[in-house]
Amino acid sequence: MAKPQQPSGVKKILDSLGLKLNLPIILVMFKYQNASVAEHYSTIGYLIPIMSLLVVPILPRARFVSGLLITGFLTCLAAAISLLFMWISTKARQNTTHIEQEAMSQGPVPKTMVVPYNAAASANQAVWFFFLLWAYNTFRAFRPQYFLPLIVFGIFINVTATYGCILPTIEHVESLIRRLLDTFFVGFGLAFAVHFLVLPVTTRDLVTIILNEYLHHLKSVLDAQRDFIISLHARDWDRRETSSCSDTQIESSGGKKASWPEAEAWKSATAEATEDQVKIHSQIRYVKREFTWSKLRADDFVSIMKLMKNILAPVAGMETAVQLAVRVEKSGGWSSMEASTVALGPEATSDGTPIRSEEELWKQLFEKLQNSAFGLWDAMLQGLDYAFFTLQITRKPAFFTKEELLARASSQGGLAGFLEQTIQDFLTAREEPLKQWCRLTGQEDVLGATSKDPLSQRHQSQLYLILNVEFCLVTTAKAILDLVRFADLKINDGTMSKKRLILPTRKQLKKWGKSLFTREDSNLDYQTYSYRSGTPTVHLGDALGVTRDPEHLPPVNLYERVTDKFRFIPKVVGSTESWFGFKVASGTMFIAITCYLRNSQEFYIKQRIIWGAVMVAISMTQTAGSGLYGQFVRLFGTFLAMVFSYVDWYIVDGHTAGVIVFVGISMFFYHYLLVTKPDDPVIPMIGMITIMLIIGYELQVKQVGIALSVSNGQVFHPVYELAPYRLAAVLGGVGIASFLSYFPTVSTARAEMRKDLGKTEYLLGHYYSSTHKAVSLRLKDLGGDHKNKNSPLRKIEKARSKLFAKQLILIQGMKNHLQFMRWEPTFGGKFPRATYERLLDRTQNILRFTAMIAFATKTFKELPEDTHADSIVATTLSNESTWAKDFGETMSTLELTSHGVTSLLAILSGAITSGRPVPPYLRVPDPYHLGEALNGVDTDILNTKHVCEPGYSAFAVMQLSTTMLALDLAALLEDTKLLVGEAEFNLDIVQEDYEKHVGSNSVPSAIRASKKEE
Incomplete structure (x- = not known):
């Protein structure tokens, strides 16, 4: 190397x-x-x-x-x-x-x-x-x-x-x-x-420079991911400092989180890789508009961008494991969820199940996972290096020698075959340790039907955690395999053999002309422009879903239609x-x-x-x-x-x-x-x-x-x-x-921070709803042909992309507001910066978990997204196991849309935007228990004898993301109440005022009794 x-x-x-x-x-x-x-x-x-x-x-x-x-x-x-x-x-x-x-x-x-x-x-x-x-x-x-x-x-x-x-x-x-x-x-x-x-300098040159940086950042991510997984089993088995306070109370009181260098390094590396992905995405529309003398066409750069996105998505999905480990640590560690006595399998010690034995078993499972994953990490790096070198993004291999890559590529099956075999070896090597752990912890007896026993719930959470880690590793490797096959395709079809004149299409020129007169708040480089003007003004537009004017009925005759245009003048002025x-x-x-x-x-x-x-x-x-x-x-x-x-x-x-x-x-x-x-x-x-x-x-x-x-x-x-x-x-x-x-009025970064946060919550509700609609269409096989631009799923995915881009712009804008606040003098009380930072973190978590749910469900039906048509050789339905078919059919019968989450986010958006208290008695919707729903249809579908099926890991990721989303949603509601308050509609104030002016004897006894009970 x-x-x-x-x-x-x-x-x-x-x-x-x-x-x-x-x-x-x-x-x-x-x-x-x-x-x-x-x-x-x-x-x-x-x-x-x-x-x-x-x-x-x-x-x-x-x-x-x-x-x-x-x-x-x-x-x-x-x-x-x-x-x-x-x-x-x-x-x-x-x-x-x-x-x-x-x-x-x-x-x-x-x-x-x-x-x-x-x-x-x-x-x-x-x-x-x-x-x-x-x-x-x-x-x-x-x-x-x-x-x-x-x-x-x-x-x-x-x-x-x-x-x-x-x-x-x-x-x-x-x-x-x-x-x-x-x-x-x-x-x-x-x-x-x-x-x-x-x-x-062309935009292609700029994108190539960014891709060079992206390659090195991905290596940093994979290295940090390896260190993170190695440290994961020890976080935190026996943390006895259990606190009854919520996360919000702990953080607002100045409590510090325990240091986790491996997780912080992974987050930092992932953030850099994500920034590279955003930069590439923002430059792609300029690549399409350029005339140049080059080898790769604009569509090829689009395919590369989407393939890189598919690599980054499961890499970023490891955040779920980080969040779960942190929450387990805050609750007292895995040992806090144990029962009084635990009986292990026949291979357990005879003197019961001390925590040490369970900890050793958990550590042994991770060690076996790490040993089998080392070869996979090395193969993924070779795949990235080979693909970038073959596509001439890098002039020479970045991590291996040219001779090493050529030797690997000249072997039977090429580098794609080597990477595919390495993935299969990893899947095979993981089966026995995983099944053994399920057998020793007694999961075979309780997971088919959801158990309320604390120890069983702990084992279930641990199983979902390990499946989430494995899912992210395998899907990352498969995404890199798609990139390698795409690179081989470009060699085979002669694209990389010579340069040619590349001109923008009429469609792209038409889009460019249209963009001159429209607001570009759904393009990811809009933040760069708006940064110079102080704040990104992102309009909700069609996300509102309502075009009614409470002061005007729709125009019905010629006079009303003509005069309706005049209303634009006072609107602008x-x-x-x-x-x-x-x-x-x-x-x-x-x-x-x-x-x-x-x-x-x-x-x-x-x-x-x-x-x-x-x-x-x-x-x-x-x-x-x-x-x-x-x-x-x-x-x-x-x-x-x-x-x-x-x-x-x-x-x-x-x-x-x-x-x-x-x-x-x-x-x-x-x-x-x-x-x-x-x-x-x-x-x-x-x-x-x-x-x-x-x-x-x-x-x-x-x-x-x-x-x-x-x-x-x-x-x-x-x-x-x-x-x-x-x-x-x-x-x-x-x-x-x-x-x-x-003077005479001021628009502060603090006020804009609140307004942008309200907009983000509203867009998040719309994004959550559209995501679940896309998931439902995908599972029920009603989305149509993904290549057809008029298919329902294609339209929803396009809308989701725009919503996601607007949210990224607003999130970056809010981060800028937090920086600009330091330049504003404070009059009166301090700005609740910590509360806003927590709200921003909760919002990003919900956005991330929602995206991960959508990504995980794609494996249920093996519908590859955002990849080149000829670059994917995916597992088809004919190769699926009987369980995978049954699982897909069972999933298609479920209705996963949660209207309560969408409504709650819309309500919180209105409260934050207006600064008014949230309605009283507002509660977070109960989290959707996917496992219980599946058990209700087929009690054997989630038995741990199927734990090594690919769809099982995807289910675990989806269930874990749904649970974490519900926790962040509850924290979001709690922080919003802390920020704007909660409306009080009880009789206490009325009663005290009545007693003050009329006398306590005139107050009905029922009211006094209710007050005492409260």
């Missing part, structure tokens, strides 16, 4: 991307030293590198092209709107002054003249500017994926709104607009050229997004109003106060916590850029060649941060833009001269003055943004 290699080429690609981002900036600074170029762009040339930065040329091809097209469209829209309101402004000036008599001076660009202040033009411009600020920031809140394109839109509008009130005629207006469009699109063009000509846009517009106008007043207009233009106005719009977000965090990092980033500007300029005493070199070094530093920390791009982006505003302007002045530089109305400052001015402008903009975060 070779030494594990790190993801090949990843660091080299990251370093190259940092260099790639420097190229547009370096090219512009060099080209601007040409006299003709400097004369053409005059005083706005420094905007070119800024525009090249804002379209981010290092993005993968699909996202870059999409962003570039949207940015170009919004820039043209800004130009058209600017022409409109600037034309109106010039008309207002013409109707109130005689232009010929006004003194004209050189404007901001060649062939543009400016004139003195005019009240009518300024007032008109101010109104239009305020309206546009409100409109585009409202749209930014509705569509956070357009954050960067809307920044470009805002910069264009800010520039034209500043100079529009001092331009005399429409000819000068057109000259300014034309030159601005020229400047902006030259920056876009440079970014476009660099993106396609210098180290072109009155939305929280509109209020956010109004606050941003008000904050910007706090600064920009000085541009439209006679005594301050000249000062506003001379001292570049426009920087502060732009900063208000950029730094405000929808929640106070995220806003304060963003404002702080912007201020810090500007200060850091000021220091870099001093270094870049004065270390070479302002010599152009040296300045360009040091600016390139500074930009590489910022770009490296942007590439390696893409989730938080504020500091690198604000730093690069600030350096270009300072150093780019100074280089421009050196080239065109001070006289021309001040012709646009802006006074010249050397670097040592301009950099602090820039910092002061940012400080002013950030200060106003911070003030408006809390």
Whole structure:
């Protein structure tokens, strides 16, 4: 076995991307030293590198092209709107002054003249500017994926709104607009050229990098899984510190959980692998939209993603074993569930059954499982390494040598045959120890009919635990086997033999066009966009299931249908997004109003106060916590850029060649941060833009001269003055943004945390209901052909995927809220952070157990999900044992849907969202006892003589997940009551008030008696 290699080429690609981002900036600074170029762009040339930065040329091809097209469209829209309101402004000036008599001076660009202040033009411009600020920031809140394109839109509008009130005629207006469009699109063009000509990066390249990381994380998961299983039998056999307090009471009182390093390591590794899966899932839609020269098609990447998902699902299912062990430990250990005397089988000692003997038997069972599983773990690693190497995701094997893998692949049956045989050997090796343990513990006598004896229940729980572990191991190995067969298929059909031109289908282009106008809150990269806006706004949409309006009946005639459309206007204007846009517009106008007043207009233009106005719009977000965090990092980033500007300029005493070199070094530093920390791009982006505003302007002045530089109305400052001015402008903009975060109203991360938690509970109820509906269709064989897009099961699975994605987005958003809360000042009592964290954990557990139930039931009918059509060689019904057929038929007669759970989650959602107490006497529905239901149909179906059947393990997983789900649901209800309270509808308060004002003698005796009894 070779030494594990790190993801090949990843660091080299990251370093190259940092260099790639420097190229547009370096090219512009060099080209601007040409006299003709400097004369053409005059005083706005420094905007070119800024525009090249804002379209981010290092993005993968699909996202870059999409962003570039949207940015170009919004820039043209800004130009058209600017022409409109600037034309109106010039008309207002013409109707109130005689232009010929006004003194004209050189404007901001060649062939543009400016004139003195005019009240009518300024007032008109101010109104239009305020309206546009409100409109585009409202749209930014509705569509956070357009954050960067809307920044470009805002910069264009800010520039034209500043100079529009001092331009005399429409000819000068057109000259300014034309030159601005020229400047902006030259920056876009440079970014476009660099993106396609210098180290072109496609989404496939990004997915390949993620898959490389995924491979190493899966190895970490399997290693941690092995250590976890080794430690599992000792957790915790004889823990005598049994507490009568609930988990909520223990945790809220500051009790600490016992340390379990193996479980924590497994959770950490699984979380990293899950994050990789989410990243791949979020990038797949861009893979489908790309044109490229490659071997694997978009459908192949989709198949790989789904195969990897099938590997991760049973791996994550080991969480059930962790939760069970923790709960057993809290209840006092396995020994707390023993009877007074226990009689083992004939192989037991003669002096009864001391705990030591039972513990040794339990330990011996796990040791035999571990011995047979070691070969399986090694085979799984070989399968992963072989599949990734064969599909050319890795350039060389990561864990084994190339010779080892080729030798294994050239043997009879290939590596797929070796892995399949290893799985079968494991299944065979597990049979005897498992049957022996059942015989020695007397399970053969009691499991067929559910027993209430504590010892029998303990043995049953232990059996389900060991079956859950084995199920997860075997299904993981089978999923890896599917991946290996898929890799062999791609070799056999010639896919990996040569590259070909791959184009997006018409369907994908149509979906891309539709996505430009829709909210992307069911896509897993939506959280990345919404993180910049402070909170992910996920709409429940069809999940509500009700389209009725309590204030309006459905429209029935033409007039009602037409006027019903008008209701959209107050709905948008009155939305929280509109209020956010109004606050941003008000904050910007706090600064920009000085541009439209006679005594301050000249000062506003001379001292570049426009920087502060732009900063208000950029730094405000929808929640106070995220806003304060963003404002702080912007201020810090500007200060850091000021220091870099001093270094870049004065270390070479302002010599152009040296300045360009040091600016390139500074930009590489910022770009490296942007590439390696893409989730938080504020500091690198604000730093690069600030350096270009300072150093780019100074280089421009050196080239065109001070006289021309001040012709646009802006006074010249050397670097040592301009950099602090820039910092002061940012400080002013950030200060106003911070003030408006809390005035006149505030939307805190704490309030959003509560609302998002309520949304998550509602979506969880819908997901739980749809999952059980899918399970019912699958077991009753009513789901139709899974390949048919119109089949009931296919539609339900698609809806489940969207619900699951929205819940993941909300869960990640709530985790961000918990981080942003640290930036919010606390007024009054403390925030119940521990309660919210527990509620979030319960919600994730219920989501995980629900998904595991759906996954386990797929093995009942052997319906493979989300795999390539030709990559699966699954066990068919003809190969099933008689018991497996009987078991499947018995399961199909059961109705597993639990409406009580769905109703409870909906009620809890309403209580958390509104902040009102939960209804009184609310109880958790009784957990569904699958074993009792099966025994009622066939008493022999669960006899432990069938314990080694594949379906038996799936049943154990389902029963265990159902039980754990019920426990978490009860804890969720308890924590919700602790958070919002429980409504009190008794007579105690009424009686005390009556006695106070009327007298105790007038109170009926029945009421007094009932009170005493209570």
